[in-house]
Amino acid sequence: xxxxxxxxxxxxxxxxxxxxxxxxxxxxxxxxxxxxxxxxxxxxxxxxxxxxxxxxxxxxxxxxxxxxxxxxxxxxxxxxxxxxxxxxxxxxxxxxxxxxxxxxxxxxxxxxxxxxxxxxxxxxxxxxxxxxxxxxxxxxxxxxxxxxxxxxxxxxxxxxxxxxxxxxxxxxxxxxxxxxxxxxxxxxxxxxxxxxxxxxxxxxxxxxxxxxxxxxxxxxxxxxxxxxxxxxxxxxxxxxxxxxxxxxxxxxxxxxxxxxxxxxxxxxxxxxxxxxx
Amino acid sequence: xxxxxxxxxxxxxxxxxxxxxxxxxxxxxxxxxxxxxxxxxxxxxxxxxxxxxxxxxxxxxxxxxxxxxxxxxxxxxxxxxxxxxxxxxxxxxxxxxxxxxxxxxxxxxxxxxxxxxxxxxxxxxxxxxxxxxxxxxxxxxxxxxxxxxxxxxxxxxxxxxxxxxxxxxxxxxxxxxxxxxxxxxxxxxxxxxxxxxxxxxxxxxxxxxxxxxxxxxxxxxxxxxxxxxxxxxxxxxxxxxxxxxxxxxxxxxxxxxxxxx
Numbered sequence: 001x002x003x004x005x006x007x008x009x010x011x012x013x014x015x016x017x018x019x020x021x022x023x024x025x026x027x028x029x030x031x032x033x034x035x036x037x038x039x040x041x042x043x044x045x046x047x048x049x050x051x052x053x054x055x056x057x058x059x060x061x062x063x064x065x066x067x068x069x070x071x072x073x074x075x076x077x078x079x080x081x082x083x084x085x086x087x088x089x090x091x092x093x094x095x096x097x098x099x100x101x102x103x104x105x106x107x108x109x110x111x112x113x114x115x116x117x118x119x120x121x122x123x124x125x126x127x128x129x130x131x132x133x134x135x136x137x138x139x140x141x142x143x144x145x146x147x148x149x150x151x152x153x154x155x156x157x158x159x160x161x162x163x164x165x166x167x168x169x170x171x172x173x174x175x176x177x178x179x180x181x182x183x184x185x186x187x188x189x190x191x192x193x194x195x196x197x198x199x200x201x202x203x204x205x206x207x208x209x210x211x212x213x214x215x216x217x218x219x220x221x222x223x224x225x226x227x228x229x230x231x232x233x234x235x236x237x238x239x240x241x242x243x244x245x246x247x248x249x250x251x252x253x254x255x256x257x258x259x260x261x262x263x264x265x266x267x268x269x270x271x272x273x274x275x276x277x
Numbered sequence: 278x279x280x281x282x283x284x285x286x287x288x289x290x291x292x293x294x295x296x297x298x299x300x301x302x303x304x305x306x307x308x309x310x311x312x313x314x315x316x317x318x319x320x321x322x323x324x325x326x327x328x329x330x331x332x333x334x335x336x337x338x339x340x341x342x343x344x345x346x347x348x349x350x351x352x353x354x355x356x357x358x359x360x361x362x363x364x365x366x367x368x369x370x371x372x373x374x375x376x377x378x379x380x381x382x383x384x385x386x387x388x389x390x391x392x393x394x395x396x397x398x399x400x401x402x403x404x405x406x407x408x409x410x411x412x413x414x415x416x417x418x419x420x421x422x423x424x425x426x427x428x429x430x431x432x433x434x435x436x437x438x439x440x441x442x443x444x445x446x447x448x449x450x451x452x453x454x455x456x457x458x459x460x461x462x463x464x465x466x467x468x469x470x471x472x473x474x475x476x477x478x479x480x481x482x483x484x485x486x487x488x489x490x491x492x493x494x495x496x497x498x499x500x501x502x503x504x505x506x507x508x509x510x511x512x513x514x515x516x517x518x519x520x521x522x523x524x525x526x527x528x529x530x531x532x533x534x535x536x537x538x
Contacts, residue, residue: 072439095440097437106532117441152532
């Protein structure tokens with residue numbers, strides 16, 4: 001895959017202050033669904049300009065945390081109105097979600113699939129602008145040539161990039177990703193991670209922050225500024241680790257794994273993950 | 278290059294395989310039938326030769342075929358529109374489903390043959406009672422398949438739409454409806470052959486035109502050749518109907534999900 005035509009924005013690449021204002025705050029969020037206690041007292045700020053990864057034992061509630069951020073689920077109300085809250089300190093940011101599966105509509109062309117995110121809900125884009133925005137997003141992921149194809153004609157990796165383009169087309173400020181490349185083979189996954197990193201460092205389409213759920217420690221460390229480690233269910237935050245690696249990272253993406261700092265960070269995460277075994 | 282030109286005639290044949298093989302086979306069968314009727318001296322009232330059946334096909338048969346075709350098409354159309362509409366209601370309003378589903382099941386389990394005389398009493402011996410019989414027999418498969426199709430969307434697609442705060446209308450038109458099309462299409466195919474059955478059963482009970490009427494009357498007179506001509510005409514309606522739907526299916530429902538049949 002060739003490096004894509006990236007739309008370099010005016011922002012300095014990857015240079016936002018880490019201590020940006022919170023875009024979104026989870027305050028004391030617990031969640032019980034069908035008598036299953038899934039989340040317990042989650043406190044988490046997602047700040048402007050950061051890439052946060054969430055890791056934890058499988059089935060612990062990582063995806064559920066994303067769904068709280070999307071407001072697809074509400075935190076438990078609590079006994080005396082002292083329940084959890086999902087708040088947005090400033091303006092509620094536009095949020096976009098990338099799922100583990102591409103979730104493309106098989107009856108729509110690639111272009112129409114990307115336009116889907118622009119044609120739904122109260123904030124839909126005027127019809128005349130959709131095509132242009134969809135094509136810009138497809139160009140970002142390097143698939144403009146496939147605009148007239150149907151999902152079935154594309155490989156799994158390409159489908160996932162279409163899904164990313166669909167999410168980016170709606171110009172999300174906060175991008176939430178639920179193991180977006182988890183179903184792909186490792187090489188494709190690596191390529192897409194690098195591509196994601198480039199999009200992120202260029203703040204493509206007005207991105208402000210990314211929250212990504214992943215199973216891969218390597219993915220978490222090489223992409224993020226902070227890694228949130230959840231405990232097993234009911235999941236609470238075990239620890240949050242700052243990734244001390246220099247930025248921007250896309251240039252040295254391949255060699256970063258060889259640095260001692262990288263290895264140490266991975267080791268630290270592993271210790272945290274296994275600390276209750 | 279030489280390879281390609283050598284292969285070409287064969288490939289042209291292959292394209293028509295689906296047509297050629299059945300045609301050859303059916304022709305052979307007809308010849309065997311014709312010859313054996315002659316050879317074994319089978320009386321015409323038992324089994325007329327294909328040539329006699331062909332002779333029996335006249336303009337009257339055309340008229341009766343046209344009557345049955347109309348009844349079939351109307352019944353099919355009414356059942357599909359009604360079935361799909363009720364399915365949409367079922368999917369969106371739970372109480373409607375809970376209340377009406379047992380009724381639909383009862384309708385399905387009641388033999389149409391038992392209802393047909395009632396339909397004739399209510400609607401007369403004209404086309405209306407046959408259209409009703411045809412629609413009744415088609416209704417249930419359409420309903421079931423449509424409900425299945427409208428419910429066939431996966432959790433992720435639903436979440437995707439909710440992420441963008443899509444309205445109920447948007448979810449219906451842009452997700453549920455297209456997702457249901459493969460299922461609806463197979464419902465159409467199933468009901469196309471049932472629609473013919475319904476119309477002919479209706480004609481058996483009380484009619485003055487139509488293929489079912491021809492079969493019945495010719496059986497009284499042992500005009501077996503006429504009977505056969507009507508049976509062939511009925512089979513032809515069913516086949517042609519199915520083929521047309523199959524062609525539409527392949528052309529428009531190109532994404533075809535598994536498990537839709």
